[in-house]
Amino acid sequence: MVTLPRLVVAAPSTGQGKTTVATGLMAALTAAGHQVSGHKVGPDYIDPGYHALATGRPGRNLDPHLVGEERVVPLLLHGAAGADVAVIEGVMGLYDGRLGTDGFASTAHVATLTSTPVVLVLDVARLSRTVGAIAAGMVAFDPAVRVAGVVLNRAGSERNTAEIVRALDLPVLGVLPHDERLAAPSRHLGLVPTAERAESERTIADLGEQVARHLDLDALLAIARSAPDLDAAPWTPPVVAPSDARPVVAMAGGRAFTFRYAETEELLEAAGCRVVTFDPLTDRALPAGTRGLYLGGGFPEMYAGELAANTALLADVREAVARGVPTVAECAGLLYLAETLDGVPMAGAVPVAAEMTERLTLRYPAVTAAADSLLLRAGEEITGHEFHRTRTTPEGDVTGPTLHASYLHVHWAGHPHLAQRFADAVHADPLRHHGDAEATPGLLDFAVNVYEGPRPAWLDEALHAAVDGASSYPDARPAAEAIARRHGVGVPQVLPTAGAAEAFSLVARLRPWQRPVVVHPQFTEPHAALVQAGHAVTTVACRPEDGFALDPAAVPDDADLVVVGNPTNPTGVLHPATAIRKLCRDGRLVVVDEAFMDAVPGEVESLAGEPGVLVTRSLTKHWSIPGVRAGYVVGDRDVVAALAREQVPWSVSTAAVAATVACLSPEALPESEQRAAALATWREWLQAGLRGLGIEHVPSAASFVLARIGPGGHAALRERGIAVRRADTFPGLDATWVRIAVRPPETTARLLAALKEVR
Template sequence: MVTLPRLVVAAPSTGSGKTTIATGLMAALRASGTAVSGHKVGPDYIDPGYHALATGRPGRNLDPHLVGESRVVPLLLHGASGAEVAVIEGVMGLYDGRLGTDGFASTAHVAALTSSPVVLVLDVARMSRSAAAIAAGMAAFDPSVRIGGVVLNRCSPGRNADEIRRALEQTGLPVLGMLPRDESLASPSRHLGLVPVAERDESVALIERLGEQVAAHLDLSALLDVARTAPDLETEPWDPVAALGIEASPGRDRPVVAVAGGRAFTFRYPETEELLEAAGSDVRSFDPLTDPALPEGTRGIYLGGGFPEVYAAELAANHSLLRDLRTAVEAGVPTVAECAGLLYLAESLDGVPMAGAIPAHAAMSERLTLRYPVAVAASDSLLTRAGEEVMGHEFHRTTTTPPAGTRAAWTVDDAPTGFSSDTVHASYLHVHWAGHPHLARRFADAARSSAPVGRADPSGSGGSTGGGDSGVADPLRHHGDVEVGDGLLDFAVNVYPEPRPEWLDQALHDSLAPTAYPDEEPARAALAKHHGRERAEVLPTAGAAEAFTLVARARSWRKPVVVHPQFTEPHAALEQAGHTVTEVRLRAEDGFVLDPATVPDDADLVVVGNPTNPTGVLHPTDTLCALLKPGRLVVVDEAFMDAVPGEPETLTAERAEGLLVIRSLTKHWSIPGVRAGYVVGDAAVIDDLEAVRTPWSVSATAAAAMLACATERASAEARERAERIATWRDRLEAGLREQEIEYVPSTASFVLARPGVGVREALREQGIAVRRADTFPCLGPDWVRIAVRPEEPTGRLLTALRRTRGDR
């Protein structure tokens, strides 16, 4: 016998506030010191995410359809192990179940199976005494369901509340609390329901507010009293080892099974991982949005559900992981993909390139697929044997073309669906493996027999999975120069488009006269004076590229971090030096703004651009200085700072331990053929860079350019150029706004715009070259970077854009 206080939070219909009340109750009980477990009736995977955040434990699903009636109570007890009370959130209306089954798998069905009292949530914002009639009808409809009380949602004290209370007294149902209307507690939704907790940066604060509101307006003691009326349960808790019918053997070979997580892959039942662990696998999570490769030694891959359609461009931009995944699948690493995983393995999703591991294209559709099918295995495969049946769940608004492969994964309603082989099983069907544990055993056994895959070539030499028609072989080393061809109007290269000053041309010419080796010392002294620094705090370099290489080679970095999207040369230099790079990816929906808190605490090197190439975002100095900490080097790439009038956020004057600023003269002074740059910052780090530098790496011409550009005359000319760039940029951004083209407000000599997939190629056909952006991590083929140009060529570009988008 197991004693477990428990209750079910139900409602007459969807939208009554079940999730708000249930999640808030979990948070309030936890805050009061009560260990609480959260459960959800049905297959939903979003609400359990909120439950997990509220309880500090995995959210669990209770679904008789997916796991069978006999497993519901064991799974409840398993999930509630160590908890003092269990809160079970219902689904839809209390008695709403699978159509044609008289309420099978409904909230009432689960309440009866688990012998749990029900707390009925009534949204009374638009009713009065009728609330009591609804409650009375709910209580009388099924004698196997016991309603222990009522919570009034969106109800404030007053005459109407008193009227409802009096009416409910006649039914014998106590009012356990009234939660007032508070729109700030509402959860945002999208095409498949609520936005998952992993995608909401404010989720923790929301859960805290929910808990505070529930604690203030509901009677927690009375609710616990209701939970304690639940009778003891005679069933034993579910055990994954026993479910598999095997003996646990921790010492045997434990193959690494890589499980997709992060914002794009938010759904998998926790029992899936528990079964895989029990079957002898080493389950390791990876984030397809940020991780450059599969976990080391991967021998099995599980791609669950989520919203890849929301993050398609960002997924596509992670070229190295897509390449690693495709290589692993092609090499025969056992791979299971459900719904979102199917889309991720496809060749494309809404025209955006994906892994290309299965021969299908996916796209959003007008029709929502929501069903509880009985699926029959179409053939022997990685997971199934022909003719086996499983109970599954489908919930998606996409379709694939074709809908099934030569070997389908399942047959549903006599129609083949999904893709399967001896090593791959991919379909829209979600299967709760607790109901079919043999699937986990087969998958784990296949992983144990598989050879581990190594880390993908980080340089990208295996070919790009980014969009476009050129097939970029090395995305991290792709530059705008290759976009430009004969006869093309150049909006791809960020070099200032007007002639160099005569004084600079003369200095470059004169530098070629001596026959001695280059002497950088005069340039070094001039740069130090220009920035008010000591000689030891400045180092001339052969462009910013050499500076990034020196940083990569200077120390044995434990955890180097590159903030993306930005110029990819630092990332490439670090990987070429043998370092594994951790990416911090900024989001388009946040304006690519940097939050220092997103940088891992243990990062000992952080590289960030300012203003950033390709976004043009200028980060405040306070934000960048917040990255500084003992034992960490922060490298700020200011290659485009001279294009910002007044250089308001430059850090060249900031004396701080562990800070380096990298500058370049290439773009602003129209000298791309002269590799001229320099580093300003911590003298100790400058010493480390100088120690690994090749002698005479800075040419005489580059040194002459530095010397000439470090004068007052050059500073005045630089300001004039920056002001002209700002005027030209205003014209470009105004034209983009007029055409309602999404863009990122820029402070640099370029603008990152999002005109759509295929626009870059269409512009090229009209004789205009813009910089593809899908080689930058975080960005997809729908983005382009447009160099700022004078008014006349800008007008030609905008006309071509209007024509191109009008033809689409």
């Protein structure tokens, strides 16, 4: 059993003075030396902000609709831990709850759930003896609700007040005179948040002084102490940290983003995240190391011009969303991510335009997820609330595996699995997501780009021989010589690596890059390696409306490192060598990831051996040896020498050396060309099938095809036993895209049949 003195401040209707009395009482009790915990019935964000100023503690919400009846008392005890008394401000009229539910989530409902006595605030400015009738009706309506006394607000003459007191059968706990100076200013959605009012602290101090002068604090405390003990344990965040790391979740704050529940931050912290608040009005960039983005509610429409003027942060947010940083945007957050808000440019991270309307949207719904997203799974139901005077075009939520943007506000304490999923995604880092994570047992694999077919006998023999020779340390010189012969360059111009991944890591550590640029969408490993090395990466996007073609002019002039794929993973676009050459200039290193160039017949457009360019290659996919990390770089000898100095000894295994020598031998060339030709035939068969189904796709030169199968398509294929690579973790793509590995026609036919069902 837990002892907690407490009372509820309620009223017959909105506008009677609940906030004035409740907040003033909190301030008065705090000033008198009590530890006071402030709570608000319902979903409102603004009143708890006033409560926090009055008490010096976070304001808390108690809402059975948002969190479930069973969590109301635990959340009350959690918020009131260490407090001497809890003051709970009601919502609307005492018995007014969710429409059609007989008062569910009303103030009376919460008072009953928490066994808390009620103090009734009555605005008597235009009343006399009728006040007695109103109070009597409020008491008699539900005997389970204990109304312990009344406070008269906006009282007039002493004579009229005395008439009212004689008409009441309840103790009068105080009489507040009519004083407009104590009214909090309002706007189109209610009270002005405290963060926007410079005079808020002074106003609350004045409220506290007025309440202390006109209300009987001892009598109110006696009522609070009469509340029975509670048989429950305080709520604790039921989430776990996925790892020991504490990745940063950037949480929007400041004057434009004041709406969020205190438990949201507590849940994320408990799930191993480090929450860092930033102000979209003043901060020029997201917090360093941001791995997740939470944009709650507020009034961005009131600050649209100032938000738009902060173009540096808008670009940073847009890039973060584009590269798959897990992002939750509720209401105001959705508006901030929109292309425009009342015609003013916003982040442009989601394809909607927002505008103010005359109509108020006020909903208290339970909604069912139509498809999988960052937070929800198809068919799941959650409760929430909407409260706004804006609309988006087109309407509807914008969701995907790394994004949840919606008008719906959700209290995560009622749905803690949402916090867990968000934290899991933040810890996972989309830049580290690979197709092999999706090719789970039992699914037909169109997610991994490994050539489907047996390895040549000569390659298996070489690998077996390497295992027999594994008793000696590896010697990479034979691999370097084979690479040099294959590309007609000198041995000092090549470096064998443990797959292309090691090459990207070496490049990231090569220099203190001032402006590294990654051209996206493309394989995320180069970007991840640069971030891991501590570099701030600039993203240049190839646009779908341009067929994802490379625009050299889009790369900033001051870029000292540019990374581009060719053919690019996941688009399959083969950029002309002439376009890539335009990227070259003094003081800049251009890295071309040609991991899939061996899938291009004749390897046209390859820049291996080109002066001023560093080419990275991988042998793993074309030769069906992903378990053998075999790759290399070809470039200018001084760059290659610098990379070699960064390479740890014996990083290239004996098996990788053997595979490199075998796969780059003159005898292997015909087999390589045959595989490239087979891939071209299979690819055309797949693309013809996509065309027949009317599915948008990008003409490919690689061993995969990027296709736009629509929202929920990825999950729908998995339900039919087929794994394709989700594409939203590639910066610049969303959840409507998937990458499909090229397979023989008989296998592809099964995919096309499933796609026909999904369409």
